[in-house]
């Protein structure tokens with residue numbers, strides 16, 4: 483791949499113009515949009531407007547005047563097309579962890595037997611496992627038999643054949659970027675009378691998703707990764723229409739009540755997806771996410787997917803076959819269609835390499851114990867940047883530039 487080829491890719495890129503919607507520092511190659519998406523100009527302006535004009539001038543009247551009260555639903559409806567959901571099934575609220583608790587609890591009310599079994603993957607995102615474990619402990623304390631069964635990816639299909647109650651999976655593995663076949667696993671789980679919860683944290687905003695077509699039961703996903711909602715942006719959840727009528731979940735807060743401003747002592751859930759709200763939404767951060775979602779206008783999920791995979795292939799083509807990079811081992815699937823929008827490499831010095839890259843302006847992250855992780859966000863990265871990032875990594879590894887003490891000091895967040 484020559485420099486000319488790279489220029490051709492950028493010239494032909496239908497998403498190239500979207501870069502200007504983001505406020506990335508000059509000379510920074512940001513390969514970490516999978517962890518924290520960058521600031522969009524739209525979010526910056528919106529948050530300023532919400533603070534100065536809405537909160538500042540209109541104060542409490544803004545709940546009606548600026549439709550703050552409807553934001554969880556309106557933002558949910560903007561996320562819906564990105565995940566293949568028809569209207570009325572997506573809500574923006576809380577964190578992924580809290581939403582998962584609500585949905586797991588709701589799904590467990592439909593369990594088949596006295597002993598509830600949640601099946602998940604050993605290397606799922608830890609917070610998802612902690613939440614499932616916490617819920618199971620709570621059930622057990624109340625004398626209800628419950629179990630979290632963890633298997634590796636290879637054993638999933640055999641474990642599904644044992645017909646547990648719930649299948650809880652993350653679509654794209656946060657460490658390796660390995661992508662599950664949602665259609666196949668959901669259908670298989672349904673054959674065994676299970677309900678399925680997908681975590682879309684590393685998929686939404688980076689690829690085609692078809693929750694309705696796959697007949698997924700429930701899903702959760704993250705607002706601050708590929709959706710660029712900002713640090714701690716609220717998450718989203720999906721409940722298929724067919725499950726909404728008989729839903730029960732334990733975090734019954736007033737915002738999920740049918741008539742919150744009647745202030746009645748008894749809880750009556752709202753109809754539809756809104757019953758999954760708990761407390762008052764964080765309007766500042768939800769507004770930032772709402773505005774960031776406008777950056778997806780004029781794009782298709784197929785374009786996003788195609789570009790992110792092409793970016794990662796360019797990166798790989800620069801590293802592969804280079805004898806000086808032999809110590810970097812690709813742990814992501816080599817076949818593009820089997821991975822999400824990231825590449826991970828193992829290396830015994832992955833941490834100092836990540837720090838040296840960041841100092842050189844190539845922002846990546848490190849995942850313990852030995853992974854270097856790079857995200858290929860299709861909305862704002864250029865092919866030229868990605869090729870340059872690969873060259874800088876090559877130089878840092880081949881010249882041992884990471885072998886300086888200052889690169890080994892562990893920060894609290896990696």
Ligand SMILES: *Cc1c(COP(=O)(O)O)cnc(C)c1O
Pocket residue numbers: 577578579580607609610652656681683684704717
């Ligand atoms: C990022 C991420 C989360 C984040 O959870 P929060 O509770 O919103 O912090 C959850 N699950 C997965 C798979 C993630 O990648």
